[in-house]
Amino acid sequence: MRGFTGLVLGSLVIVASAATPTSSASSAPAPSSNTTCAQSLYILVARGSGEAIVPPGAVKYPDYTGLAGVLALNISSQIPGSVIGGVVYPALEPVVTNLTTYYESEGNGTSAIADEVAAYTKKCPGVKIALMGYSQGAQVVQDALCGGLGTDGFNDDPPMPASLVENNADTLGSVIAVALIADPSHIANTTYDHGNSTHNGVFARTNTTACDPYVARGLYGSWCQANDIFCDSGNSTTIHTYEPLTYEDQIVQFVVDKWNNYTKEASSSPSGTGSPSGTATGTATTASGTNAAGRLLGQGSSQSLLVGASVALVSWLL
Template structure:
């Protein structure tokens, strides 16, 4: 039995890229974004999708098609955020009765959370259609090792009490969906906690896969699929990110940053100030990857 399960998991991960076939699932439809440098497809976060599929029969999965690179990190994860929106809207139009879950790991979690919350500086704005889709059909959002993690956000779980490289402060856009979000980060993670233990970043799958899958199952079974969105724009709600100390040597780029083209999409766009910060932190990520 164990051997058959391992073969099934191996087959599940070999199907890359993982493209939705257009069939409306009677279970849940999952949109999944892999982590940095993982091969196109579901990546390691796919094991959570596999566990959800076991708990919710007749479910379907689609992989977010984005670069997932450290180089040009800003362009990469911004593309991922836009793709999350495109895939959600595509599915809502085709299957208006199917519930949806979003899953992301590492850079994929960053892209996912920016698609739901905006970029934290108010420069990445959710379209009305996407907000309505999040309110009506997206019942669960699960992240592992998100670089925009902030332990003070209401959906933050795990052992971290700190904040990531892109610690999210403005959570206004995603507050209506807070009960449907869970983002795991553990102490020591180099990306979501600014720690120094690289092994932690890959440990979520052995520690939290079943818990994350059960969270999706519970939201699928119990949550009201419609959220009342505010009719007026509320002042931004900011959370205070825990203070972290980062060596200034890490922040010094080793080469002259190259210009990047900012992608435009229905999800919105990023401004130049955010691109500058992301370019610097992208250099930090490359530096830490070489350690």
């Protein structure tokens, strides 16, 4: 996440420097920054609010992935044949006097993940996917899998079809790991909590029914540190900013273990693994004017969200 100097007022952050635009308002982007078929694991990462598309400075990670991309690189180094993709969505920091930009940006990301999973599994049969999200990106992953919160101004999209997650060339499912980092919709004291948080997030999820089967399969991991301003409803932005690095070793090991467990299960499964091959190109297409999340096409245009983003001085950092 980009550096900032700010004054914290409750859960509001007044940023002392102008926000950097996260994208341009040119042609509509593809759902993902990388559509090459993985020979092993596809790691799809959703960055946090305000994180630059192209990594700034000396820290290097794949485009569109943000700081969580560093973790994805560490995972890929332990799983040969992995491919990393970043979710292409605005990831905007909302102005505190109007959260509309955050609501719409988060909804845009939800649709983008659903579309990318649909497109990738179609182009790369047998692919295995790990979904990772940091901050707003973690909420995006949750909404794509569990359905939109539907409260305040958040989308109420249905969850992506379970068939995209559970059935892809073999009975073991496509998505084998879900890693949520500093999720604003975090629920404390769940069976999949790995941090030391004891409080709900500022946008706590009230309904996990659609995700319960994935949780039961052990796919989920959520990391939230105590006093994080957003996932723990605390008062520290510093904790939130560096959370991907705080839990880096745990998260990397979590995903690697899920991959190793999958390969063991696959070797004993009579259905085989359906190894992916080739290269995926293009974007997801769906019928009846909706995308894979059931969202009407044309809603939440990223171009309209980006107008004026570069001049926002008062932001909520998520």
